[in-house]
Amino acid sequence: MSPTFRRYILTKLAWYLVALLAAVTLNFFLPRLVPGNPVDALMARFLQGGAGASASKTYQAFITQFHLDRPLWGQFLAYLVNIFRGDLGQSFSLFPARVTTLIGQAVPWTIALQLPAILLGWILGNLLGALAAYKRGAFDRNLFVTALALSSIPYYALAIVLLYVLAVAIPVFPSAGGYSFGTFPQLSWSFFLDALHHYLLPFLSLLVIAIGGQAVGMRSMAIYELGSDYVNYATSLGVSDRRVLGYVFRNAMLPQITGLALSLGTLVGGALITEIVFSYPGVGTLLFNAINANDYPLIQGVTLIIIVAVLLANFLVDLAYGAIDPRIRAARSGER
Amino acid sequence: MTDLLVAEDLRAYYRHGLSGWIRAVDGVSLTLREGEILGVAGESGCGKSTLAMVLASIARWPLCVKGGRLEVAGQEVPIRSGAATDTQHRGTVVSLMPQGAMNSLNPTQRVRDFVFDVLRSHDPGTTRTATAERARERLDRLHLPARVLDAYPHQLSGGMKQRVVAVISTLLDPRVLIADEPTSALDVSAQRALLALMAQLLEQGIIGGIVLVTHELPILRNVADRTMIMYAGQVSEVGPTEKVIFEPAHPYTQALMAATLVLESATKRQRIEGLEGAPPDLSQPPTGCRFHPRCRYATEACAEAFPPTLHPGPDHDAACWWLAQHLGAPQPELGARAVEP
Amino acid sequence: MLTRTRFLRTAIRSSRFNTSLVLVLLVLGFAILGPLLTGHDPNAVVGGMNASPAAHPPLGTDNFGRDELTLLMYGTRNSLEIGAIAGLAAVLLGVLVGTVAGFYAGMVEEALMGVTNVLITIPAIVVLILLSVALGSRSAVTMGLIIGVTSWPWTARAVAAQTSSLRTREHIDIARLSGSSGFGIIVRDVIPYILSYLGMAFTLQLATAVLTEAALSLLGLGPTNTISLGILLQWSLLWEAVRQGVWWTFIPPTFFLSVVSFGLLLLNSSLDEIYNPRLQGGGGSCD
Numbered sequence: 035m036s037p038t039f040r041r042y043i044l045t046k047l048a049w050y051l052v053a054l055l056a057a058v059t060l061n062f063f064l065p066r067l068v069p070g071n072p073v074d075a076l077m078a079r080f081l082q083g084g085a086g087a088s089a090s091k092t093y094q095a096f097i098t099q100f101h102l103d104r105p106l107w108g109q110f111l112a113y114l115v116n117i118f119r120g121d122l123g124q125s126f127s128l129f130p131a132r133v134t135t136l137i138g139q140a141v142p143w144t145i146a147l148q149l150p151a152i153l154l155g156w157i158l159g160n161l162l163g164a165l166a167a168y169k170r171g172a173f174d175r176n177l178f179v180t181a182l183a184l185s186s187i188p189y190y191a192l193a194i195v196l197l198y199v200l201a202v203a204i205p206v207f208p209s210a211g212g213y214s215f216g217t218f219p220q221l222s223w224s225f226f227l228d229a230l231h232h233y234l235l236p237f238l239s240l241l242v243i244a245i246g247g248q249a250v251g252m253r254s255m256a257i258y259e260l261g262s263d264y265v266n267y268a269t270s271l272g273v274s275d276r277r278v279l280g281y282v283f284r285n286a287m288l289p290q291i292t293g294l295a296l297s298l299g300t301l302v303g304g305a306l307i308t309e310i311v312f313s314y315p316g317v318g319t320l321l322f323n324a325i326n327a328n329d330y331p332l333i334q335g336v337t338l339i340i341i342v343a344v345l346l347a348n349f350l351v352d353l354a355y356g357a358i359d360p361r362i363r364a365a366r367s368g369e370r
Numbered sequence: 371m372t373d374l375l376v377a378e379d380l381r382a383y384y385r386h387g388l389s390g391w392i393r394a395v396d397g398v399s400l401t402l403r404e405g406e407i408l409g410v411a412g413e414s415g416c417g418k419s420t421l422a423m424v425l426a427s428i429a430r431w432p433l434c435v436k437g438g439r440l441e442v443a444g445q446e447v448p449i450r451s452g453a454a455t456d457t458q459h460r461g462t463v464v465s466l467m468p469q470g471a472m473n474s475l476n477p478t479q480r481v482r483d484f485v486f487d488v489l490r491s492h493d494p495g496t497t498r499t500a501t502a503e504r505a506r507e508r509l510d511r512l513h514l515p516a517r518v519l520d521a522y523p524h525q526l527s528g529g530m531k532q533r534v535v536a537v538i539s540t541l542l543d544p545r546v547l548i549a550d551e552p553t554s555a556l557d558v559s560a561q562r563a564l565l566a567l568m569a570q571l572l573e574q575g576i577i578g579g580i581v582l583v584t585h586e587l588p589i590l591r592n593v594a595d596r597t598m599i600m601y602a603g604q605v606s607e608v609g610p611t612e613k614v615i616f617e618p619a620h621p622y623t624q625a626l627m628a629a630t631l632v633l634e635s636a637t638k639r640q641r642i643e644g645l646e647g648a649p650p651d652l653s654q655p656p657t658g659c660r661f662h663p664r665c666r667y668a669t670e671a672c673a674e675a676f677p678p679t680l681h682p683g684p685d686h687d688a689a690c691w692w693l694a695q696h697l698g699a700p701q702p703e704l705g706a707r708a709v710e711p
Numbered sequence: 712m713l714t715r716t717r718f719l720r721t722a723i724r725s726s727r728f729n730t731s732l733v734l735v736l737l738v739l740g741f742a743i744l745g746p747l748l749t750g751h752d753p754n755a756v757v758g759g760m761n762a763s764p765a766a767h768p769p770l771g772t773d774n775f776g777r778d779e780l781t782l783l784m785y786g787t788r789n790s791l792e793i794g795a796i797a798g799l800a801a802v803l804l805g806v807l808v809g810t811v812a813g814f815y816a817g818m819v820e821e822a823l824m825g826v827t828n829v830l831i832t833i834p835a836i837v838v839l840i841l842l843s844v845a846l847g848s849r850s851a852v853t854m855g856l857i858i859g860v861t862s863w864p865w866t867a868r869a870v871a872a873q874t875s876s877l878r879t880r881e882h883i884d885i886a887r888l889s890g891s892s893g894f895g896i897i898v899r900d901v902i903p904y905i906l907s908y909l910g911m912a913f914t915l916q917l918a919t920a921v922l923t924e925a926a927l928s929l930l931g932l933g934p935t936n937t938i939s940l941g942i943l944l945q946w947s948l949l950w951e952a953v954r955q956g957v958w959w960t961f962i963p964p965t966f967f968l969s970v971v972s973f974g975l976l977l978l979n980s981s982l983d984e985i986y987n988p989r990l991q992g993g994g995g996s997c998d
Contacts, residue, residue, distance in 0.1 A: 050832075057833045064841040179727075179977075186976040187969035188922045190929065194944070194953065194965050202956050209954050261430075263473035270428040270468070271488045271538065272461035281476045288478075303834055307929045311948065325844065325931045333844060337837045344834050385997075434997035451997040 046352045050345055057341045061334055062113050066106065122335040127327035133335035136320060141302065141339070143212055144309065144316035147233070148301045151240035156294050158241075159248025164283050166249065167256035178253060184246025190307035193239040197311055200235060207235045210313040236312045240305055244297075251293060255286040292351055299347025303340035374579040375402040375425070375464075375546050380438035380449075382424045385431070392652045394420040394433070396603040402546065402579045405572060409594030409611060410583045413626070415649050417603040418583045419469055422550040425581060426466035427455055443545050443578070462492055465544035467536055469551040469583075474535050475523040481534055482519035485541065492542060508537045511567050512560070528555040536564055540571060545578040552582070553589060565593050587627075591615060596685070599623045602650050602660040609686030619682035620690050622661045659691060667692040728981040734974030738967065742791050745784030753777065753785040753938055761957050771959040774950040782938055783963050790921050790940040791971070793855040797920035798913045800859025805866025806909065810897045812867070813874025824871060827864045835861040839923065843932035854927070854934045858920045866912045873905050907986065911979050918975035925968055940964045940971075 104112065116123065122133035162181070166174040184192075201209035213219065213229045259265065259282040268278050297304070302317055309318030317336060324332035380398045383391035394417040402408050410418050420433065427449050429435045440447045442463055448455065468474050476484060482502055489501045506516045512533045518526060526534060532555040540547060549568070553561045571577040582594055590597050590611055598608040599620065607620040618624045647664040650656050656663050662672035669691065677691045751757060756776040757768055764771040770779040812823035838861045843849060846857075877900075886896045902909075921940070927933050928941025929948065947953060947961035 053829045053832045056829050057837070060833070060838060061841060064838070065845040067845065182977060182980065183969075183973050186918070186973045188925060188972065190926075191965045191969050194961055198953055198956070198958055198962070202954060203958075263468065264476040266423075266428055266430070267466070267468050267474040267535070268476070268484070268487070269430075270426045270460055270466035271491070271542070272457045272459070273487050273491045274457060277487055277491070281479065285476070285478055300834075303836060306836075307926055310929060311953075321840075322930055325840075330844075333840070337840055340834060340837050345832060348832055431997070436997070 043353065046349065050349045054341070054345055057345070058114065058117065058338070059110075061338055061341070062110050065330070065334075117338070122338070123331040125324075125329055125332045127324065127329040127332070133331050136332060137317070137335055137339055140315065140317045140320040143314060144302055144305065144318070147236055147240065147309070147314065147316060148305050149298075151237055151244055151305075152294070152297050152301065155241050155244025156248050156290075156297070159245040160252045160287070160290055162245065163249040163252025164256055164286070166253045167260065167282075167286075168279055174253070177249065181246045181249040181253070184243055185250050187243075188307075189240065189243045189305070190311055192243055193236065193308045193311045196235050196239050208232050212315040232312075232314075236305075236308050236314055240308055248290070248293070252286060252290055255289055256282055259283075259286045295347055295351040295354070299344040301347075302343040372404045373401050374404045374406075374443060375400075375581070376441045377401075377425065378439050380421070380424055380440070381436040382420055382429055382433055383436055384420075384433050386653050390653050391434075391436075393603050393655055394652055395424060396652075396655070398438075398600070398603070398605055400581075400598060400605070400608070402581055403595075404578055405575075406595045407568070407572065407580045407582055407593050409590040409597040410581060410600060411585055411587070411590060411597060411626075412600035413649055414585070415652075416600040417652075418600050419550050420603075421600070422466065422469075422548045422581070422583050424449060425546075426464050426548045427460065428466065458492060461488065461542045462544055464546045464548060465539050465542060467539035467547060467549040467552045469554065472528060472531060472555070475531065477523055479522070480519070481521055481523070481526075485519065485538060488538060488541065505537060505541060508541060508567075509534075511570075512537060512563050529557060529560050532556055533560060533564065536567070540567075540577065543571075543576045547577050547580045548583075549580060550583045551585070553584065553586065561589070565589065569593065587615060599626065602655060603652055604660055605687075605689065606661065607686075607688040609683065609688075613683055613686055617683075619680075619686065619688040619693055620661075621665050621667050621692060623688075625664075625666075659689070665692070727977060728985065731974050731977035731981055734970055735978055738787065738971055738974060739791070741784060742788040746781075746788055749778070749781045749784055751778050751781040753781045755781075761952075761955070761960075763957075764959050770963060771957075773946065773957075773960050774952070779959055779963065782943060783967065786938045786940045786943045786964060787967050787971075789851050789934070789937055790924060790968075791917075793851050793858065793924045793934070793939065794917045794921040794971075796852060796855025797858035797862065797923070798917035800856055801863040801916045801920070802866055802909055802913050804859070804863035805912065806870055806902070806905075808863065808867040809870025810874050810901055813871040814878060814893060814897055814901065816875065816878070820871070820875070824868070827867050827871075830861075830864045831868065836923075836926065839927060840930065840932060843927055848935045849933075851934050851937050851939070854924055855920070858923050859916075862916060862919060862923075866916065869908070869912070870905060873908060874901055877901055877904055907982075911982055914975045914979045914982075918972045918979075921971050922968065940968050944968075 120134065122137070125131045125133055125136055128136065159181075162177060166177040166181075197209060201207045208214065208231060212232050213225065214232075217225060217228060219225065219229075265278055265282060268281065269275075305316070306318030306321060308314070309316040310322045313319060317339070321333065321336045323329070324336065378399045380395055381393070382395040383393050386392045396417075398417075398421055400408070410421065412418050420429075423429050423433065424435055424438075425440065427440070427447055429449070429451065431451075434451045435449050436451070438449065440449045442459075445463070447459065447464075475481070482498075482505070485505050486496075486498055486501050489496050489504070502516075502519060505519060509516060509518060514530065514533055514537070518530060518534055523531060532552065536552055539549075547568070553564060556564060568577070568580060568582075572580060582590070584590060594611045596609060597611040597614040599606045599614060599618075599622065601622045606622045607614060607618065609619075614623060615627060618627050650660060650663065656673070658671070658673045658675050659665070659668075659677045662668040665672065671691045677689045678694055679687050679689045680693050680697055682688055682693065682697060746753075754777060757778045758772045758776050760772065760776050761774060762768065762772040762776070764779075768778045768780065770783065773779055773782065808823050808827060812820045812827075839857060842857045842861075846853060849857075874897075886900050891899070924933065924939060925941030925944060928939060928945045931945065933939060933942045933945060941964075943964040944961055947957070947964075950960075952960045
């Protein structure tokens with residue numbers, strides 16, 4: 035590892051630690067800054083209606099968990115220490131379940147939904163975008179407007195329409211959940227088929243939107259590359275169009291790879307509403323329920339996970355770019 | 371001498387907004403003779419680089435070729451936008467040595483792979499070894515080591531890149547070479563080597579003729595047989611280089627020569643007289659003679675109609691109304707006005 | 712830079728520009744005139760529960776028997792209002808931070824851009840969720856402001872880049888030499904040059920903000936005691952309207968959200984093409 039590369043990594047690491055600290059600070063202070071905030075409100079509620087034995091037990095856990103006997107900065111320090119230990123506290127609404135456990139159960143569903151949609155959407159979108167830039171004319175105009183429409187409508191709009199058309203009006207797919215009511219997640223063929231049946235609609239809605247966004251990006255990158263000097267020069271020397279397009283698409287792919295890494299950062303937080311629409315058992319539904327139940331530790335836990343995923347993806351992109359020294363980055367990626 | 375390249379009334383416009391045009395080349399005619407170097411000079415933005423692209427038939431959106439005809443080595447070349455171009459023509463009949471070689475090479479490709487792509491586009495049977503051998507010989511003439519073939523563009527300095535591009539542009543032994551500011555990134559000795567190579571290729575008949583676009587007068591003086599001066603997308607004057615530089619007929623050429631610092635004893639004493647104003651907006655060019663808003667001799671006639679082409683000397687053309695009235699009269703003393711208090 | 716008349720002439724000939732403008736104007740007309748023309752209070756009960764559009768109200772009624780068309784008019788109006796407040800706030804903050812950072816270079820630029828980059832990295836939806844949870848009740852104006860406050864960094868980054876490229880231009884040197892204050896130069900000599908960009912940034916921010924409001928509403932964090940497109944969707948989901956097949960309560964708001972967003976983004980991209988003909992790629996014609 036060269037000294038410049040080590041310095042680069044350390045600078046980036048420090049930068050992301052600052053960003054993480056900023057995010058954690060926001061995560062802690064934002065909800066507590068406003069008077070009459072939900073923590074206060076919950077306190078009041080517990081004090082008023084805290085008659086039952088179980089309620090007072092919850093109340094005690096609540097005081098200990100938030101260290102409400104300490105001043106605000108003391109609470110913040112305790113929060114930082116707990117995060118560092120991987121402890122996100124206990125849920126209010128599903129007491130005494132631990133927040134980490136609840137999130138741990140939801141995340142695999144979200145990733146299973148998002149990861150294939152992002153990857154496949156990236157591949158298909160890039161192919162279509164490249165094709166549009168290459169073919170131009172009517173194909174390009176139609177594809178561009180369609181792709182722009184798909185990338186500009188909210189990602190959950192398609193989810194709502196698909197749910198209504200293919201699960202309610204023409205009930206081909208189930209309308210809610212990740213698996214049929216009454217069954218339990220297990221490693222069996224029938225459960226897998228059932229889960230797949232529930233999976234297809236939300237997956238499709240995410241995939242189509244992802245294709246649209248990637249196609250728009252790839253098309254404009256390719257058109258930008260097509261206008262560059264080296265294309266002009268190669269053309270002036272009679273190099274065949276097919277070969278010149280080969281140069282163009284290879285070069286246009288470089289920024290698209292960064293784009294892929296960044297959209298992997300939205301793995302956890304990018305499909306919240308889709309899951310809510312389909313009542314899919316992922317992070318989005320968990321967050322929705324937490325918000326409705328004023329389950330503060332759970333909300334903060336989910337937001338923290340979303341932030342960490344995004345920061346991690348950004349950090350990995352920077353690392354990858356650094357590993358390939360910027361000056362030889364272009365060259366390396368050209369190696370066959 | 372036969373005419374190697376004949377261009378008549380070329381018009382090439384850039385799309386401006388969705389309905390406007392920037393008339394970068396507007397009615398340019400020129401002739402390149404066998405064995406000749408024709409210099410093309412003018413301020414930046416006068417259309418000389420656009421002209422180079424049209425001559426090399428690589429005009430691409432948003433540049434549109436709207437009219438004119440081009441004939442190279444007796445063959446009509448389809449240049450109008452939308453016309454099918456013969457890719458075999460490019461590089462072998464006419465080849466471009468582009469301006470700003472910095473970005474002319476694909477950043478993700480080794481030089482040798484690009485050279486191979488260029489050669490096999492014209493000769494499918496060629497081999498990597500054969501192309502490398504051919505390139506090595508030319509590189510050597512420009513004092514470049516053979517290892518540049520293994521380099522990626524960013525590993526080469528600006529001057530090296532420019533010379534690599536010069537080698538690739540001449541590798542196919544084109545009949546006509548269109549060189550657009552080929553020496554701008556080079557130091558004096560590299561400049562000399564490149565100009566020597568061009569002259570040598572011309573002498574040996576490997577290249578038939580060269581159109582050399584540049585703004586550097588010393589280079590024109592050294593190598594160009596004839597020089598053409600462009601202003602605002604049109605030809606102001608064309609003639610033997612010595613005449614155009616030292617006895618310019620057109621008021622624009624006179625101002626340009628006066629404004630350009632030429633380090634020659636004969637011209638050293640002349641004061642630099644800046645041209646007033648700026649070149650016109652080519653989306654709405656001036657009527658009549660395009661130079662009239664900046665011309666010190668302009669009359670009403672200049673704003674009304676396009677000036678006639680006159681012949682102030684043998685093989686020497688200039689388009690100017692003032693000249694039409696004063697031809698035969700002594701040329702105005704250059705710089706005379708500038709030394710007045 | 713295009714002159715105004717040329718811009719208009721150019722714009723009129725672009726079908727993409729026309730389509731988007733018509734879409735945006737139609738939605739605006741619906742949102743502004745609708746509430747004036749409908750004779751109803753949006754919360755008034757006008758018919759039975761979930762009456763279909765086949766009955767008297769043109770778009771049917773919702774779960775409480777309220778007129779869906781009137782709800783849609785008020786919802787669109789409020790969504791656009793929230794979007795406009797957010798867009799304005801984001802552009803103003805972005806211009807403030809961006810021009811100061813771009814104009815003053817050095818430490819100031821590094822500090823401001825450092826903060827901007829940290830904020831760009833932290834996903835805005837998270838900050839919005841935390842802020843909304845904290846604010847027990849949220850008016851339309853509050854919603855607009857918090858969305859604006861979380862979305863300015865992208866505008867700031869672009870404005871800073873443009874300002875620092877302007878910084879070296881001659882007319883700014885002249886202004887500086889003639890003793891103008893930094894603030895004066897920014898207002899007189901920088902902002903006019905980036906005005907067309909700011910207009911485009913506003914349409915983009917407006918579109919994003921309308922969608923963000925809807926997303927927050929669907930998470931249960933929308934404006935309180937207000938009807939918006941997002942709130943209409945949230946109601947349909949809460950009352951299981953989708954699974955009951957009551958399409959007239961959720962298809963129209965979904966459609967309007969999509970049209971607002973698509974229209975504004977298309978407007979943005981067609982303006983971009985008018986300023987940069989290169990982007991037309993193969994779409995350009997030499998005739």
